[in-house]
Structures are given as C-alpha cells and as structure tokens.
Amino acid sequence: MSTYEESDLLFDFPDDWIVRKYDDTVAYQSLSGHGLKGVDFLALTPDGKLWLMEVKNYRPRISTRTGKEHFAKRRSPRELANHVARKFDDTCRLIRIVDASLRRRWWSRIRLWYLEKRAKDRPESNYWFWSEAHRRVDDPQKIVLVLWMETPEIRADYDEAVRRAIEEQLAPTTELMVLEKDRAGEVPFRVRDAWLGWDTP
Numbered sequence: 001m002s003t004y005e006e007s008d009l010l011f012d013f014p015d016d017w018i019v020r021k022y023d024d025t026v027a028y029q030s031l032s033g034h035g036l037k038g039v040d041f042l043a044l045t046p047d048g049k050l051w052l053m054e055v056k057n058y059r060p061r062i063s064t065r066t067g068k069e070h071f072a073k074r075r076s077p078r079e080l081a082n083h084v085a086r087k088f089d090d091t092c093r094l095i096r097i098v099d100a101s102l103r104r105r106w107w108s109r110i111r112l113w114y115l116e117k118r119a120k121d122r123p124e125s126n127y128w129f130w131s132e133a134h135r136r137v138d139d140p141q142k143i144v145l146v147l148w149m150e151t152p153e154i155r156a157d158y159d160e161a162v163r164r165a166i167e168e169q170l171a172p173t174t175e176l177m178v179l180e181k182d183r184a185g186e187v188p189f190r191v192r193d194a195w196l197g198w199d200t201p
Helices: 026-031 077-102 106-117 126-137 158-167
Strands: 002-006 009-013 018-021 041-044 050-057 143-150 175-179 190-193
Touching: 002 018, 009 050, 041 126, 050 077, 050 126, 077 126, 077 143, 077 158, 143 158, 158 175
Parallel strands: 050 143, 143 175
Antiparallel strands: 002 009, 009 190, 018 041, 041 050
C-alpha cells in the first residue's frame, strides 16, 4: 500500500493504484498562481478509471503539523459544491494542459510512445501518468469523483445536499461519491486519522 497524508487524515491506497498528490507534482509547482485549483489526489486504477479525490476535514482535531487544535469553518452545501465542482473541472483542464505541454517537444512524444509500449516503466514515469490521465479524462464514464468529507453533522442531510449540488454540475455518466470514515462504503482504499495513526471506531 502507498500512504499519503492530507488534512490530518492518512489515505492507504492499493499497490496497483498509481497515485499522485497534486500539490507535490511538478505540474502544480509550474502552474500554481494561474488561478487553477487542483484536487488533492489523482489516481489511475487497473480497471481503467481515473479517480479525482478532494479532501475536506471539518472535524475538530489536533493538527499533526502545528500541535494546535484545528477548527474548520464549514460552508453552505451550495457554496461547498461550487468550490469542489470547480476543483474537479480545473483538474480536468490541468490534465489536458500538462499533456499538451509534454507533447510539444518531439523527444517527449518519442518518450511517451516508448513508455506506452513498456508496461514495467509506467508507474514511475510522470510523462506516462499525465498522458494516461489525459486519455481517461475525456471519457466521463472513466472518471470517479470523490469528495472525502469528515464532518460532524449539523443537519442530517448536509452530505446529501452537497452531493446533489455537485451532481447538478457534472456530466450524467460521471460517478460521484461523497464519503467519510463513518460511511466509507465499498471503496478499495482505507482512511485513518493521522494524529492517532490507526482506525477510529
């Protein structure tokens, strides 16, 4: 498994998933400041899907970085949905921009052609990752959008209201999940509290 931390949560992904934490990519460092916002995780899965995951942790907690108690202000369902839908949309645009940039030079095109033929080199190659993400992003049936939202409930229907508001802005065939630890469903990855280091009941 590969493990990544985001918003004081640990995400354990299967070994056969190829995952990038967007803020850690060269693409983010190159394009930050241009007004585009990316989701927290991009993942290529063996079944040919592209998972785009945004993480929001509204639970009061002790930050693993500062040691201080952290309180996040929660937005209205419509405001949060607009913010998250824009991040999903911007991420799809960023994938297209990065792929186009990589293909601009002839030697990059040759390298991509080579990587497409050699499966064993693929996971380590950022060239191949962005090229494959681009191939999948243009087919809404291959995209899985996940909003992982840890939130103490104010209203019982808050998560559902957010989900409906996001769905209004997506292609009908795009799969959307709004999840948290208490309602993780049947997803192939695991989420834990970083400050505990183990699953909480």
